[in-house]
Amino acid sequence: MxxxxxxxxxxxxxxxxxxxxxxxxxxxxxxxxxxxxxxTPSDAAVRSGRFRDFMPLALPHILGVDAAGIxxxxxxxxxxxxxxxxxxxxxDLARLGGANAExxxxxxxTAKPAALSWTEAGGAxxxxxxxxxxxxxxxxxxxxxxxxxxxxxxxxxxxxxxxxARGATVIGTASVGNHEFLASLGARPTTYGPGLDxxxxxxxxxxxxxxxxxSLPDLVKLVGSADRVVTVADLNAAASGxxxxxxxxxxxxxxxxxxxxxxxxxxxxxxxxxxxxxxFALDDAVEAHRLSETGHAxxxxxxxx
Numbered sequence: 001m002x003x004x005x006x007x008x009x010x011x012x013x014x015x016x017x018x019x020x021x022x023x024x025x026x027x028x029x030x031x032x033x034x035x036x037x038x039x040t041p042s043d044a045a046v047r048s049g050r051f052r053d054f055m056p057l058a059l060p061h062i063l064g065v066d067a068a069g070i071x072x073x074x075x076x077x078x079x080x081x082x083x084x085x086x087x088x089x090x091x092d093l094a095r096l097g098g099a100n101a102e103x104x105x106x107x108x109x110t111a112k113p114a115a116l117s118w119t120e121a122g123g124a125x126x127x128x129x130x131x132x133x134x135x136x137x138x139x140x141x142x143x144x145x146x147x148x149x150x151x152x153x154x155x156x157x158x159x160x161x162x163x164x165a166r167g168a169t170v171i172g173t174a175s176v177g178n179h180e181f182l183a184s185l186g187a188r189p190t191t192y193g194p195g196l197d198x199x200x201x202x203x204x205x206x207x208x209x210x211x212x213x214x215s216l217p218d219l220v221k222l223v224g225s226a227d228r229v230v231t232v233a234d235l236n237a238a239a240s241g242x243x244x245x246x247x248x249x250x251x252x253x254x255x256x257x258x259x260x261x262x263x264x265x266x267x268x269x270x271x272x273x274x275x276x277x278x279x280f281a282l283d284d285a286v287e288a289h290r291l292s293e294t295g296h297a298x299x300x301x302x303x304x305x
Contacts, residue, residue, distance in 0.1 A: 004282055009047065012289035015286050023098060024105070026105070028078060030074050030106050038067070039300075043289070062101055063285075065091050068087065070086055088264075124263065127274070128158055131162050131259070132259025134208050140163050145204050146205065146207070148160060150211025150233070151174050153210055159208055161273070162262070205228065212231060226242050230244075231245070280302070
């Protein structure tokens with residue numbers, strides 16, 4: 001099968017599409033013929049070698065953690081889905097990849113709703129899992145006022161919608177050009193940067209940092225406690241006493257993975273979509289990674305297999 005991989009750490013130019021052996025579903029897993037798969041900031045971190053000291057990989061390594069497609073192989077013990085079903089989901093994150101390919105093995109999945117295109121579904125699962133995990137940790141529910149730093153990106157756009165669906169009031173930071181877009185998702189937009197405390201009304205209950213741009217000290221000051229701030233993007237979180245949330249993989253947090261089914265249900269109700277920043281062929285993945293590394297993609301970047 002054809003797959004996107006790299007044989008040495010480095011910039012996007014190290015990426016190659018090559019023929020590799022097909023994977024097969026193990027116990028509790030399914031294999032899909034991939035229609036679309038996502039590109040996440042973590043893919044760039046893996047490719048560049050940022051994680052190699054504590055998460056060494058056997059190279060060459062196939063990238064991608066979420067995908068959508070048609071089930072063509074079912075592992076032992078799987079009873080909720082069969083061959084031919086349309087699904088979206090995630091790989092076992094312990095592998096740090098495998099989805100940017102013609103075939104991918106998923107460890108967590110749910111039925112693809114008709115309301116989501118293949119492009120949207122292909123980029124949904126990782127951001128839904130991440131957003132759900134953090135919203136749960138922060139206890140976001142009806143009546144919560146939540147500030148999302150970097151709300152126009154892939155995780156941010158999903159977090160806005162899931163938080164609004166819980167009944168939260170959401171304030172989202174973004175560049176001025178993204179304010180109308182954020183408002184369409186249900187957020188109250190404002191600009192990021194110095195002086196945020198003068199632009200945000202009093203009474204913010206929690207902060208979700210999706211940007212990782214060094215604003216944690218200001219965000220902690222704004223909400224009054226480091227315990228009420230969670231980041232998924234700032235590796236220096238400990239210096240501010242803030243929790244850096246990372247997925248331990250499918251199965252480790254059933255409540256977070258339940259978010260896949262919740263998002264699918266909201267999509268069927270017309271209350272959830274996956275904003276797509278760019279769609280690329282697998283052969284154009286270098287350009288997809290370059291876009292990801294700008295930090296200015298509005299929504300998810302998707303590869304079509």
